[in-house]
Amino acid sequence: xxxxxxxxxxxxxxxxxxxxxxxxxxxxxxxxxxxxxxxxxxxxxxxxxxxxxxxxxxxxxxxxxxxxxxxxxxxxxxxxxxxxxxxxxxxxxxxxxxxxxxxxxxxxxxxxxxxxxxxxxxxxxxxxxxxxxxxxxxxxxxxxxxxxxxxxxxxxxxxxxxxxxxxxxxxxxxxxxxxxxxxxxxxxxxxxxxxxxxxxxxxxxxxxxxxxxxxxxxxxxxxxxxxxxxxxxxxxxxxxxxxxxxxxxxxxxxxxxxxxxxxxxxxxxxxxxxxxxxxxxxxxxxxxxxxxxxxxxxxxxxxxxxxxxxxxxxxxxxxxxxxxxxxxxxxxxxxxxxxxxxxxxxxxxxxxxxxxxxxxxxxxxxxxxxxxxxxxxxxxxxxxxxxxxxxxxxxxxxxxxxxxxxxxxxxxxxxxxxxxxxxxxxxxxxxxxxxxxxxxxxxxxxxxxxxxxxxxxxxxxxxxxxxxxxxxxxxxxxxxxxxxxxxxxxxxxxxxxxxxxxxxxxxxxxxxxxxxxxxxxxxxxxxxxxxxxxxxxxxxxxxxxxxxxxxxxxxxxxxxxxxxxxxxxxxxxxxxxxxxxxxx
Amino acid sequence: xxxxxxxxxxxxxxxxxxxxxxxxxxxxxxxxxxxxxxxxxxxxxxxxxxxxxxxxxxxxxxxxxxxxxxxxxxxxxxxxxxxxxxxxxxxxxxxxxxxxxxxxxxxxxxxxxxxxxxxxxxxxxxxxxxxxxxxxxxxxxxxxxxxxxxxxxxxxxxxxxxxxxxxxxxxxxxxxxxxxxxxxxxxxxxxxx
Numbered sequence: 001x002x003x004x005x006x007x008x009x010x011x012x013x014x015x016x017x018x019x020x021x022x023x024x025x026x027x028x029x030x031x032x033x034x035x036x037x038x039x040x041x042x043x044x045x046x047x048x049x050x051x052x053x054x055x056x057x058x059x060x061x062x063x064x065x066x067x068x069x070x071x072x073x074x075x076x077x078x079x080x081x082x083x084x085x086x087x088x089x090x091x092x093x094x095x096x097x098x099x100x101x102x103x104x105x106x107x108x109x110x111x112x113x114x115x116x117x118x119x120x121x122x123x124x125x126x127x128x129x130x131x132x133x134x135x136x137x138x139x140x141x142x143x144x145x146x147x148x149x150x151x152x153x154x155x156x157x158x159x160x161x162x163x164x165x166x167x168x169x170x171x172x173x174x175x176x177x178x179x180x181x182x183x184x185x186x187x188x189x190x191x192x193x194x195x196x197x198x199x200x201x202x203x204x205x206x207x208x209x210x211x212x213x214x215x216x217x218x219x220x221x222x223x224x225x226x227x228x229x230x231x232x233x234x235x236x237x238x239x240x241x242x243x244x245x246x247x248x249x250x251x252x253x254x255x256x257x258x259x260x261x262x263x264x265x266x267x268x269x270x271x272x273x274x275x276x277x278x279x280x281x282x283x284x285x286x287x288x289x290x291x292x293x294x295x296x297x298x299x300x301x302x303x304x305x306x307x308x309x310x311x312x313x314x315x316x317x318x319x320x321x322x323x324x325x326x327x328x329x330x331x332x333x334x335x336x337x338x339x340x341x342x343x344x345x346x347x348x349x350x351x352x353x354x355x356x357x358x359x360x361x362x363x364x365x366x367x368x369x370x371x372x373x374x375x376x377x378x379x380x381x382x383x384x385x386x387x388x389x390x391x392x393x394x395x396x397x398x399x400x401x402x403x404x405x406x407x408x409x410x411x412x413x414x415x416x417x418x419x420x421x422x423x424x425x426x427x428x429x430x431x432x433x434x435x436x437x438x439x440x441x442x443x444x445x446x447x448x449x450x451x452x453x454x455x456x457x458x459x460x461x462x463x464x465x466x467x468x469x470x471x472x473x474x475x476x477x478x479x480x481x482x483x484x485x486x487x488x489x490x491x492x493x494x495x496x497x498x499x500x501x502x503x504x505x506x507x508x509x510x511x512x513x514x515x516x517x518x519x520x521x522x523x524x525x526x527x528x529x530x531x532x533x534x535x536x537x538x539x540x541x542x543x544x545x546x547x548x549x550x551x552x553x554x555x556x557x558x559x560x561x562x563x564x565x566x567x568x569x570x571x572x573x574x575x576x577x578x579x580x581x582x583x584x
Numbered sequence: 585x586x587x588x589x590x591x592x593x594x595x596x597x598x599x600x601x602x603x604x605x606x607x608x609x610x611x612x613x614x615x616x617x618x619x620x621x622x623x624x625x626x627x628x629x630x631x632x633x634x635x636x637x638x639x640x641x642x643x644x645x646x647x648x649x650x651x652x653x654x655x656x657x658x659x660x661x662x663x664x665x666x667x668x669x670x671x672x673x674x675x676x677x678x679x680x681x682x683x684x685x686x687x688x689x690x691x692x693x694x695x696x697x698x699x700x701x702x703x704x705x706x707x708x709x710x711x712x713x714x715x716x717x718x719x720x721x722x723x724x725x726x727x728x729x730x731x732x733x734x735x736x737x738x739x740x741x742x743x744x745x746x747x748x749x750x751x752x753x754x755x756x757x758x759x760x761x762x763x764x765x766x767x768x769x770x771x772x773x774x775x776x777x
Binding site for chain 2: 309
């Protein structure tokens with residue numbers, strides 16, 4: 001049967017067909033939809049972990065007792081999971097283990113543009129790279145076979161254009177007859193104390209050398225010989241752009257990007273006059289080809305930064321450029337917090353209080369945008385709290401109290417809680433605001449350990465944030481309604497004055513949560529024209545439902561779009577002229 | 585089947601239902617026997633950002649992205665976003681655009697103005713431009729949220745795919761209770777010259 005699937009859907013399908021029993025992940029664009037699709041198969045136990053490190057550990061545990069397991073994350077998630085990954089390379093597996101990491105060239109939705117292929121080389125594990133959805137499915141299945149045959153974890157690298165592009169896929173059946181998981185002790189292999197690990201390191205080196213040799217005859221590494229003038233070594237999405245732009249070129253298409261099949265590369269080099277590597281981000285293939293003494297052109301013509309497009313490849317090879325219509329400069333259209341978003345009032349308040357906001361990763365990072373303009377740092381998941389501790393250590397006393405860490409519920413549980421333990425332990429004195437909107441919102445509303453539901457939609461324990469913070473030792477824990485501006489200002493400014501760690505928890509849910517018992521829309525508001533003085537106070541919160549109409553009245557008036565308004569009433573509190581009232 | 589690849593761009597504002605329209609379009613192409621690829625970025629699209637989806641179909645499609653300046657049809661859900669992506673279209677390409685303005689954040693807060701006369705500016709650059717009153721036709725179909733399907737109907741007239749494949753994919757992709765109203769919306773769009 002044929003279906004149109006995204007790369008992520010095809011990976012989920014591949015995992016199903018490969019007989020995977022456990023799938024675990026922390027959400028992260030562009031990888032998130034893989035686990036949102038494994039839940040379609042009841043044979044797979046799918047779960048959101050608290051972070052990527054835990055997700056990999058869950059996968060390892062299942063693998064060691066004999067089950068095939070899938071772990072997925074975005075590229076920066078591998079940084080978090082790197083600790084178990086590097087030693088997993090030494091232990092090898094029992095049931096096959098696949099780690100899918102989704103890179104984001106062009107930073108469509110990320111804080112950096114790191115190239116995960118370096119992790120495969122660094123951790124000495126094989127890495128496959130599919131170039132369309134059909135290969136996502138096929139390579140996922142192959143990865144589990146390779147994992148068990150070579151006793152190694154396998155990585156599969158996608159990029160945004162693979163994860164989120166859709167193409168036609170032929171589906172298969174789920175494999176049967178895999179061994180049932182059972183307890184089996186093998187300390188020499190699974191207890192990585194120095195004595196055992198030393199021995200395993202030799203196994204790892206031998207394994208990677210064998211894979212490089214065997215890779216030369218794997219069908220996923222293939223020469224497509226056409227015109228002999230130009231030869232291109234490429235993989236992943238870059239292969240598609242090369243085929244699009246240089247249909248006559250000979251291509252060495254690599255399905256396995258680590259370890260490289262060096263003998264095959266040598267053979268290909270003899271068959272073409274001029275050899276190129278076309279790859280996004282780092283010169284990963286290029287440098288290794290050069291290291292074996294083969295002359296090749298790569299980053300001289302293709303940027304290390306950004307993603308490739310057909311146009312960029314075309315330009316790199318000096319092909320004539322297509323004429324493009326010139327258009328006038330337009331206002332940008334960046335994403336914005338939703339109408340009624342519970343974060344808006346908090347960032348408005350932080351702006352008013354001139355706080356130095358140590359920020360974090362989530363929807364609330366949009367608090368950086370004008371007119372809220374209330375975020376001063378954003379580095380990685382969970383960083384806000386540790387960074388606030390560091391800043392307070394060295395600032396002069398009058399500036400210390402300006403430091404406020406802001407972090408979402410899911411991000412706090414991911415890696416922020418460690419920062420809070422450190423702050424309390426080391427007597428740090430910043431204000432920490434946990435923006436608890438009961439969901440992992442930015443990646444598309446995933447459940448988390450504080451939301452009360454699992455990925456497979458069964459009710460579960462919901463972490464009690466005030467209790468958790470008190471257990472850590474925070475003496476001052478307060479909960480506020482983030483839609484009440486007076487309360488926000490009063491509580492936040494009081495806690496900022498305090499020369500000790502304090503935590504403020506906001507208690508309104510994300511407006512996109514579909515569960516009715518969690519979020520209910522308020523009464524829609526509208527502007528009473530005759531009362532509106534055109535003072536623009538309500539525009540300071542940047543709500544998408546409020547529009548400034550310059551042509552209305554003498555100096556312009558505000559207008560509320562009734563279809564967009566969620567009735568949060570934050571704007572109403574800013575209006576001194578009672579112009580914002582419930583719509584009739 | 586010729587080797588020609590048809591390149592379609594769907595553009596608009598996050599939340600307008602562009603991704604679903606692109607799904608229906610891709611499904612239709614596959615049912616009609618074509619190879620098809622679709623590419624888009626959905627990380628931030630939900631929060632009202634600018635969205636562009638690429639759909640390419642033909643005998644064999646390689647890149648999922650429409651090569652810059654080679655788009656055949658620009659299928660716009662909003663005027664300013666349609667104008668923004670015109671450079672992706674080939675000279676003499678076709679534009680089907682919803683007659684709708686959605687103010688971006690800087691316009692909402694009164695810092696910038698929504699550009700005037702966009703429909704005319706689009707037509708000046710691309711005379712083969714159909715301006716669709718998606719909102720009113722959707723109301724005529726019986727549901728304000730079917731403007732996308734109206735537009736899809738208008739686009740369908742400009743593609744070499746038999747009507748039955750469109751109908752079949754709408755029946756498959758749209759929630760059951762909304763099929764009838766969507767089919768009506770599709771026909772209203774398809775009836776536009």
